[in-house]
Amino acid sequence: MTDKLNWDELDFSYTEVPYRWRAYWKDGEWYKAGLETDPQLPIREAAPIVNYGQGVFEGNKAYGTKDGKVVLFRPDEFGERLNRGARRMAMPEVPVEEFVRACKEVVKANRDYVPPYGHNGAAMFIRPMLLGVGDHIQVSAAEEYLFTIYVSPxxxxxxxxxxxxxxxIDHEHDRVAADGTGNIKATANYASTLATAKKIRESGYDDVLYLDPATHTKIDEFSSANFFAIEKDTNKFVTxxxxxVLPSITKKSLLWLAENRLGLEVEEGDIKVDEFDKYAEAGAMGNAAIISPAASVTYKDDRHVFYSETEVGPVSKALYKELTAIQFGEVEAPEGWIVDVDED
Ligand SMILES: Cc1ncc(COP(=O)(O)O)c(C=O)c1O
Structure with missing residues (x-):
């Protein structure tokens, strides 16, 4: 089947591959952890994930590097974020070492489907999910859980x-509630963004930005990526x-790279919706978005053009290059960021 895949033509869509990872939890313990072949999930109709959205998930990637290895990018960070979500949603945690081992095993089992180095940034997407399962009709935490990971080039x-x-900017809806679950990757955070996403794509926009739900005066983030802007004159990286906002691993990495590799000032602060003029560049950042620069951001009747409608700004370009060069093994990574799937 892999000979049918054209690595250069891949887009961000699902391809079924031979193996997935599953582990089951009951009575306080994980059991039966291992590879499985059935893409159908073993989920009952009364499962809390199906009825009440008791679930958290992740989205990381494995990269085929320049020297022919297959590596994961900061998998421990993704595991820790999953567990922060698990605690908030009354679910058992997946030990981070087990999370990383499972990511390695499922990628290795599907190695033929990991895009090799040098195909337009193609990589293997990894989707871990922790789901409340079993028969549990009440609105209360499940008594059984499923940890599952599927992968797809x-x-x-x-x-x-x-x-x-x-x-x-969607100025009619909030992505999440002010003291809700915006800072974890809960399945429920995503469903409410789908109708606007559908509508705006039909009008030719690429993605939706949300404001902070408490005051509606500041940029929060996209439905699946964080926001950054580059200050005019100083080139300060602001997010x-x-x-x-979901604490993005890409954001955390770019804050470090901007400061330590590109020598930029960085700030985590407010980006007011009426102060776009302060910034030369802006864009989305995330595991899937990588860096997706903004040509424009439209708020009500105002369409603000950032660096250019056709060209990518120099700071966005430099950040993209630095991050992807680390992920694809072209330059040395900061310690602990890169994990070779073949090393213990
Ligand atoms: C709401 C949201 N914000 C930001 C991100 C980007 O996070 P990361 O860089 O860890 O992929 C994601 C994707 O996981 C997301 O779903």
Whole structure:
């Protein structure tokens, strides 16, 4: 089947591969952890994930590097974030070492489907999920849990890779509640964004930005990526500090790279919706989005153009290059960021 895959043509969509990882939890213990072949999940109709959305998930990637290895990017960080979500949603944690081992095993088992180095940033998407299962009709925490990981080779989230995009602010809806679950990757956070996403794509926009739900005056984030802006004159890298934003691993990495490799000032602070003029560049950042620069952001009747409608700004370009060069093994990574799936 792999000979049918054209690595250069991959987009961000699902391809079924032979193996997935599953582990089951009951009576306080994980059991039967291992590889399985059935893509159908063993979930009952009364499961809390299906009825009440008791679930958290992750989205990381495995990369085929320049020297022919297959590596994971900061998998421990993704495991820790999953567990922060698990605690908030009254679910058992997956030990981080077990999370990392499971990611390695499922990638190794599907190695033929890991895009090799040098195909437009194509990589293997990893989707871990922790789900409340079993028969449990009450609105209360499940008594059984399923940890499952599927993987799929993917290309860039947006066609064309590193090109500017047109974004729009949804000023009629909040992504999450002010003291809700915005800072964890709960399945429920995503469903409410789908209707706007559908509508704006039909109008030619690429993605939706949300404001902070408490005051609606500051940028929070996209439905599946964090937001950054580059200050005019200083080139300061600024990204929203907000309890309703998911703490992105890409953001954490770019804050470090901007400061330590590109020598930029960095700030986690407020980006006011009426102060876009302060910034030369802006964009989305995330595991899937990588860096997706903003051509424009539309808020109500105002369409603000950042660096250019057709060109990518120099700081966005430099950040993209530095991050992807680390992920694909072209430059040395900061300690602990890269995990070879073949090493213990
Ligand atoms: C709401 C939201 N924000 C930001 C991100 C980006 O996070 P990361 O860089 O860890 O992929 C994601 C993707 O996981 C997301 O779903």
């Amino acid at each position: 993917v290309g860039p989230l947006y066609k064309g890779g590193l090109v500017p995009h047109n974004y729009i 929203p500090k907000s309890d309703t």
